[in-house]
Amino acid sequence: MTTDEEAETFLDQDLSDLDFSQFKPVKFEFQAKAARLNMRLPVPLLDAVKARAKARGVPYTRFISEVLEQATMVKADRR
Numbered sequence: 647m648t649t650d651e652e653a654e655t656f657l658d659q660d661l662s663d664l665d666f667s668q669f670k671p672v673k674f675e676f677q678a679k680a681a682r683l684n685m686r687l688p689v690p691l692l693d694a695v696k697a698r699a700k701a702r703g704v705p706y707t708r709f710i711s712e713v714l715e716q717a718t719m720v721k722a723d724r725r
Contacts, residue, residue, distance in 0.1 A: 648703050
């Protein structure tokens, strides 16, 4: 979903038969974002990140946040 209208349409339907197994827990998305991160990356890497984010329909900064969150969750699961 990329618009409020799509979200409203989705929520208007009967969700009792929806398969929620595809959803993943999100830890950091709803916390206040007070920290800033500045990075220098090779242009081809940033271009690849932007392309992947665009394919998913999210801003590239959110995509990077999601990747970082997934990386930290994987590490925590291995302990």
